[in-house]
Amino acid sequence: MNFSYEVMSDDDHARLMALYGPLTDDMRELIDAALRTEADPDAIATARAAVQAATDALRSKQRDDSQVVRYSVGGRPLVWNNAVIGLRNPIAPPLTIQHGDDGCSCWSEFTLNAAYEGPPGLVHGGVCALVLDHVLGEAASEGLTKPLFTGTITIRYVRGTPLGRLRAEAAVERTEGVKSFVSGHLSDGEGITAEAEGIFIKPAWARDAE
Amino acid sequence: MNFSYEVMSDDDHARLMALYGPLTDDMRELIDAALRTEADPDAIATARAAVQAATDALRSKQRDDSQVVRYSVGGRPLVWNNAVIGLRNPIAPPLTIQHGDDGCSCWSEFTLNAAYEGPPGLVHGGVCALVLDHVLGEAASEGLTKPLFTGTITIRYVRGTPLGRLRAEAAVERTEGVKSFVSGHLSDGEGITAEAEGIFIKPAWARDAE
Structure with missing residues (x-):
């Protein structure tokens, strides 16, 4: 393509x-x-x-x-087909991502209905991973404005995540050379249900361009 | 509920x-x-x-x-709403899971279209995690017939996963007490695009029942 x-x-x-x-x-x-x-x-x-x-x-x-023609609006790529935040993609919940003033943190409050189910009444564990991967990536890339790819991500499941109203948040912990270390979690009204840590890497072509 | x-x-x-x-x-x-x-x-x-x-x-x-009334068919829970394999859930690709004769491995070949996009032309990294979480869980639970929950899962992204025809597979590496250690990967025609390792845990109520 x-x-x-x-x-x-x-x-x-x-x-x-x-x-x-x-x-x-x-x-x-x-x-x-x-x-x-x-x-x-x-x-x-x-x-x-x-x-x-x-x-x-x-x-x-x-x-x-x-x-395919891709568009950007206001310096950000237009991601309306995105599987997590795409406003034109009915598969996306969608999440609306809020960015902190520090440029390296973000959060989102959203609802997951029965379409995101795994065990009865609970969010599919893989959907928890999908959401956490996305918010960690948003924090690492300053809202998708910096080129980065995910190196590794680890999800620790604390307890089952109930379907319904949820919150996800993430922040960059530190940066070492081309690597950014990011952590975040998913929570319901009772507290944290899943935690995530990720390492995001600046691609070689973006390093060469600096 | x-x-x-x-x-x-x-x-x-x-x-x-x-x-x-x-x-x-x-x-x-x-x-x-x-x-x-x-x-x-x-x-x-x-x-x-x-x-x-x-x-x-x-x-x-x-x-x-x-x-909600939940059904089982042939000793397996009926998961037609499931976000990955649910035949009644248009959000699911869906994956059809094939189980190995050994009872602790599985694989699936499937197609991901534009609805699963992250970066242009590539599968959303979180969707890779969603699929890998599911197939690792299938391998660990012998096709969802054994009660287990995911403790942790780590995804290592080798390269971007192109939209299109893909394969996912997983197998139990070893079991220690209540913990099962499972690994798997996602691949396209050119080879592996993402690897996963997970630890799955038998819940306390299932241990007590033995």
């Missing part, structure tokens, strides 16, 4: 988010309804036909993935 | 999967179409109305999450 980058204006970004954001929210509602449906076969058939009609409407004009 | 468990017959399971499976596949198509759409506002409005109609049809009869 070839990628080219274009700068998108704040106005265009706002216009497109107003167009696509509600569609994505509708799809999140659909996923929740589907996970909990006990509708009869006729109603399922009606739903399938409607979903297919929606797909057809969206396929009336499709991006060609072989020539 | 209260959970009760009921045994579902193989026939009922097959009937319900034939009812719900295609609906879930349709929703995966919808998600892909939505991520790549550049349709005009009228087409987006048409799609939103259709998605809402589908949601209404599915909501015609809904499970009450405060009294």
Whole structure:
């Protein structure tokens, strides 16, 4: 795949988010309804036909993935397809990341519903890892503005994380040469449910560019 | 939440999967179409109305999450809502897990599309962690038939994992008392992209029951 980058204006970004954001929210509602449906076969058939009609409407004009244009807005990459924070990706909860004034910490409060389940009533342990990987990466990269890749990440599960309202936070502990050491945790109203430590590494091409 | 468990017959399971499976596949198509759409506002409005109609049809009869009945089939818990392998969860790729005859190893071959993206063209690092957490847990628990929880998991990222066809595998290395040590990796056609090591622990209530 070839990628080219274009700068998108704040106005265009706002216009497109107003167009696509509600569609994505509708799809999140659909996923929740589907996970909990006990509708009869006729109603399922009606739903399938409607979903297919929606797909057809969206396929009336499709991006060609072989020539993807990537956008940036205000100096940050536009990550609306991202699996964790993407406002156009119904798979993403999505998390809205808040960044600390220090430039090396962040947090997010969010809700995980039944679509993120592992054991009954609990968040899938891998989803905890998904969220923690993301917030540690956000802290290490100053909101995805610095090129970094994850070297290693370790998750320690303290107890089961209940579905519902949660908080994730992360901060850079120290930096040694090309390595940043970052820690964070996931918590519910009762306290920490999972802890994470990660090592993030500046890629060689970014070192050469300095 | 209260959970009760009921045994579902193989026939009922097959009937319900034939009812719900295609609906879930349709929703995966919808998600892909939505991520790549550049349709005009009228087409987006048409799609939103259709998605809402589908949601209404599915909501015609809904499970009450405060009294969830969980099912088991053939001695295995039914995990069709699971975020990684759930055949009724459009968020799950889903992975189909193959178990080795030794009872302590497993593997899966699967495709991750744009919904699982992090960096451009690459799988989100957290999604790699999600998949590896799941396959390590499957190996440790003999296909979710033994009660275990994840103690810690460490992911080492070897290189970026491209979107597309992938393979994940895991095996129990050794068991010491209540702890199982499991390792695994994720790979594409070129080789390993991420490695994982996990420690899984038998819960106290399961030890007491022995």
